């Protein structure tokens with residue numbers, strides 16, 4: 001595919017994107033014949049995906065989706081030179097990540113992701129091939145997590161900016177940041193540190209071995225959608241780790257008005273982060289505490305529900321590790337036995 005966004009023009013781009021979305025939906029149909037039906041409807045497609053769904057997709061002023069019960073809504077920005085660099089991030093991976101970060105927020109709320117709107121600002125000089133690959137990544141993420149792209153918007157911009165809005169089906173029990181009681185255990189899914197290590201390796205131009213693992217983890221995060229759903233019945237609060245574990249723990253402490261004690265040595269460090277930390281001149285535990293864009297879950301779980309939560313996480317094929325607890329005292333986060341500064345990502349720093 002040759003040419004730029006400026007050459008193609010708006011209506012050609014809309015046709016192209018509509019075709020990519022329809023083709024992506026068809027592939028999903030082939031893979032899930034029993035659960036998923038697609039009916040071509042002019043430029044839009046009607047998709048039935050489990051319960052939802054896109055009754056009418058791109059092509060009208062609004063998409064029409066069917067929702068059941070309570071609907072979760074979330075949105076996140078993915079902006080060139082703020083959240084990614086085209087130099088370091090192949091278009092496919094940028095597309096995957098732009099949707100994945102939203103799926104992660106629905107996972108933190110214990111929900112099932114459903115329908116997305118994708119609003120793009122594109123520079124005129126952007127190759128159409130870049131946009132095609134971006135959409136291929138975004139749609140691959142959609143197929144993996146059951147998200148239908150219901151529509152979006154195009155505008156000219158000075159750099160690539162992607163805003164995704166995503167709906168989700170809420171769990172029976174609402175999951176937020178405000179339910180923690182003293183005595184609850186704090187737990188994390190997966191392991192930490194590789195995303196920040198991968199970003200630093202990209203900055204330094206390193207490759208190979210553990211570097212490749214860390215860079216992959218930074219570029220292609222896998223939101224913990226199944227684990228979020230599996231844990232929802234057992235948690236008192238949950239959040240996804242987009243801006244660093246300690247930072248997110250601070251949001252939970254503030255949201256619930258409790259004191260949280262985090263045990264740094266208990267936080268699982270990703271093997272790639274453990275192997276790269278000495279080469280980077282960093283402390284692996286501090287790296288795990290601060291690393292953003294991990295998209296793991298941090299949950300608070302009443303002790304009586306710990307065993308059931310742990311079994312549920314195992315069924316979702318994700319280890320759950322206890323990393324601290326909630327106690328009485330002023331709201332905030334204390335790191336047990338830790339002396340030094342720990343930060344997180346600040347969007348306006």
Ligand SMILES: [Mg+2]
Pocket residue numbers: 104105108239240241242
């Ligand atoms: Mg979040």
